[in-house]
Amino acid sequence: MHSVSVQNLSLKFGAAEVLKNLNLDVEEGEFIVLLGPSGCGKSTLLNCLAGLLELSEGQIHIKGKNVTWAEPSERGIGMVFQSYALYPQMTVRGNLSFGLKIAKLPKEEIEKRVQRASEILQIGPLLDRKPGALSGGQRQRVAIGRALVRDVDVFLFDEPLSNLDAKLRSELRVELKRLHNRLKNTMIYVTHDQIEALTLADRIAIMRGGIIQQLDAPQTIYNRPSNLFVAGFIGSPAMNFIKGTTVGGGKAFKFGDVTLNLVGYEGGAIMDRPKAIIGLRPEHLAIVDEAVPGLTIPAVVEIDEPMGADSLVWLEAEGKQISVRVPVEHRPVAGTKVHLKVDIAKSSLFDETSELRI
Amino acid sequence: MMLIVLGVFVCGTIWTVLFSFTNIKILPIFTPKEWIDGFVGLANYRRLFNTDRWMSCPAITHIGMADWRFTCTGALPNMVTYAVLSIAIAVSLGFLLAVLMDQKIRAEGVFRTIYLYPFALSFVVTGHVWAWIMSPEYGLQASMRQLGWDSFSFGWIADRKMVMYAIVIAGIWQGTGFVMALMLAGLRGIDEDIWKASKVDGIPAWRTYIQIVIPMMKPVLVTIFVIVTSGAVRIYDLVVAITDGGPGISSDVPSRYIYQNFSANLGQSLSASTVMLVAMAIVLIPWIRMEFGKKSQA
Numbered sequence: 001m002h003s004v005s006v007q008n009l010s011l012k013f014g015a016a017e018v019l020k021n022l023n024l025d026v027e028e029g030e031f032i033v034l035l036g037p038s039g040c041g042k043s044t045l046l047n048c049l050a051g052l053l054e055l056s057e058g059q060i061h062i063k064g065k066n067v068t069w070a071e072p073s074e075r076g077i078g079m080v081f082q083s084y085a086l087y088p089q090m091t092v093r094g095n096l097s098f099g100l101k102i103a104k105l106p107k108e109e110i111e112k113r114v115q116r117a118s119e120i121l122q123i124g125p126l127l128d129r130k131p132g133a134l135s136g137g138q139r140q141r142v143a144i145g146r147a148l149v150r151d152v153d154v155f156l157f158d159e160p161l162s163n164l165d166a167k168l169r170s171e172l173r174v175e176l177k178r179l180h181n182r183l184k185n186t187m188i189y190v191t192h193d194q195i196e197a198l199t200l201a202d203r204i205a206i207m208r209g210g211i212i213q214q215l216d217a218p219q220t221i222y223n224r225p226s227n228l229f230v231a232g233f234i235g236s237p238a239m240n241f242i243k244g245t246t247v248g249g250g251k252a253f254k255f256g257d258v259t260l261n262l263v264g265y266e267g268g269a270i271m272d273r274p275k276a277i278i279g280l281r282p283e284h285l286a287i288v289d290e291a292v293p294g295l296t297i298p299a300v301v302e303i304d305e306p307m308g309a310d311s312l313v314w315l316e317a318e319g320k321q322i323s324v325r326v327p328v329e330h331r332p333v334a335g336t337k338v339h340l341k342v343d344i345a346k347s348s349l350f351d352e353t354s355e356l357r358i
Numbered sequence: 359m360m361l362i363v364l365g366v367f368v369c370g371t372i373w374t375v376l377f378s379f380t381n382i383k384i385l386p387i388f389t390p391k392e393w394i395d396g397f398v399g400l401a402n403y404r405r406l407f408n409t410d411r412w413m414s415c416p417a418i419t420h421i422g423m424a425d426w427r428f429t430c431t432g433a434l435p436n437m438v439t440y441a442v443l444s445i446a447i448a449v450s451l452g453f454l455l456a457v458l459m460d461q462k463i464r465a466e467g468v469f470r471t472i473y474l475y476p477f478a479l480s481f482v483v484t485g486h487v488w489a490w491i492m493s494p495e496y497g498l499q500a501s502m503r504q505l506g507w508d509s510f511s512f513g514w515i516a517d518r519k520m521v522m523y524a525i526v527i528a529g530i531w532q533g534t535g536f537v538m539a540l541m542l543a544g545l546r547g548i549d550e551d552i553w554k555a556s557k558v559d560g561i562p563a564w565r566t567y568i569q570i571v572i573p574m575m576k577p578v579l580v581t582i583f584v585i586v587t588s589g590a591v592r593i594y595d596l597v598v599a600i601t602d603g604g605p606g607i608s609s610d611v612p613s614r615y616i617y618q619n620f621s622a623n624l625g626q627s628l629s630a631s632t633v634m635l636v637a638m639a640i641v642l643i644p645w646i647r648m649e650f651g652k653k654s655q656a
Contacts, residue, residue: 071560079554
């Protein structure tokens with residue numbers, strides 16, 4: 001039994017189709033991240049799961065129960081919002097317990113749950129304060145607590161860390177991971193931040209235009225993106241794309257005067273394609289002094305961007321800009337002619353017409 | 359420019375307050391000597407509150423606040439009646455309309471314009487129209503009787519006890535749309551995530567309005583309170599257009615009282631002005647403290 005199961009979900013606002021025939025099965029205890037650029041439908045999908053938007057078509061099951069038409073409060077979900085959405089005139093305790101009071105839970109039970117949540121999230125000392133007197137990180141903890149006290153099966157997070165500054169964000173990210181390890185609830189998390197997605201997720205669903213482009217473990221998404229969009233979206237600095245052709249029955253990739261040997265490529269049948277694209281991550285390229293036929297690309301160093309531990313070097317090869325990540329002590333001097341060594345096993349080939357991975 | 363404005367406001371106000379303690383009869387040239395010579399202390403105020411036209415409360419000693427209005431008559435109690443009723447009714451009605459408008463209805467702009475339209479009209483114009491509508495000879499009562507409903511009776515405008523309520527009806531008709539517009543702006547200012555959170559928490563919509571949204575709208579509510587109440591304190595044109603203070607003087611209000619006494623009874627007029635000033639200050643000072651005191655704390 002899936003924890004959350006979405007079948008053929010479609011959502012239309014007038015003529016605009018925001019979600020298109022979407023399917024998603026989430027296992028019990030899984031941490032799923034919905035990742036994509038703004039307007040891709042990821043928050044909309046989360047709101048549909050929460051019951052805050054009515055579907056045009058399709059069904060949603062949570063814990064085997066059909067909740068397609070159930071009220072948000074009856075779905076066994078808790079939700080955390082980007083703007084925290086705390087009730088400003090109530091204390092933290094009031095915020096945590098208000099929903100439970102409405103649900104007419106016995107007083108001792110409410111008290112027990114509030115205590116447990118405040119212990120897990122370490123907000124005990126804040127219980128009698130109002131949200132206005134809390135910092136952003138504390139407010140978001142309270143918001144998580146409000147979902148926690150509901151004792152639900154599934155947690156929904158709508159960009160919960162986006163309003164925090166960078167330092168707090170990484171702190172809370174780790175805390176969220178710890179929380180997931182401890183509670184082992186199913187969590188569905190929306191973000192546009194790929195670092196959050198890569199660090200937190202068991203599986204990432206990359207979305208664009210109301211369609212899930214790829215649903216896989218973070219490492220698979222990173223190493224074997226299923227299409228050009230996913231390849232370009234994941235990874236920072238972004239993947240280098242070079243247009244060319246595959247020749248020799250799929251044995252080599254050719255662009256300009258450069259030929260790269262494709263033996264050892266991990267993927268499908270390459271064949272001869274007149275229009276192909278090779279994707280090379282900056283960290284999978286190395287700067288070497290000597291050319292090796294079929295394995296290196298001659299290039300000229302243009303500029304470099306030191307980023308602390310390593311440095312991003314921009315080179316020009318065959319009229320194209322290519323970035324390479326090197327340890328900061330190995331920065332080459334601008335203007336030098338070098339060669340870029342390609343790791344074919346870690347590269348990605350795409351068909352330019354279909355934009356799909358080969 | 360600033361200086362002129364400041365001069366007129368501040369000096370005019372101080373002048374009014376100072377000369378309300380003197381026995382002057384004509385507009386004086388201000389000299390300290392003249393003021394000291396004419397100084398009579400609180401005599402004007404004592405006389406003012408002994409004037410039935412201003413306020414007369416035959417039984418004020420042994421009644422509660424509840425039926426105060428029914429015992430007290432005169433310009434000041436009339437104003438209080440008008441203020442209390444218009445704030446209570448216009449605010450609750452305005453809130454109700456704003457909530458209805460907030461339900462993502464069709465043609466919201468049309469409704470908003472309709473509700474806000476009375477506010478764009480002058481009190482003098484609408485006052486005359488309301489005078490016709492409520493007039494027993496020409497208005498609603500006459501029309502209903504012509505239609506055959508002989509026992510229909512709506513003569514508040516000619517009834518000494520009810521005339522203030524007739525004026526309140528007109529005032530509410532005029533002001534509710536504006537209250538609604540402000541309330542709607544306040545409702546729209548509430549973070550949509552608050553609504554989502556309350557739905558996930560299973561809180562019924564009416565409870566969300568009462569326990570979460572209304573407390574969040576406190577700044578808007580205070581602003582509305584100040585605008586409606588200060589409008590009630592200085593009410594003049596509506597009364598003049600509908601009843602001109604009648605029947606008799608039963609719908610007289612402070613502004614009209616001051617205006618009518620200005621030439622004959624300057625000292626008393628000034629002290630009445632000061633009473634209005636105090637009433638206005640009671641309304642405005644908490645608001646000013648809330649609006650501007652907040653920033654210095656933050």
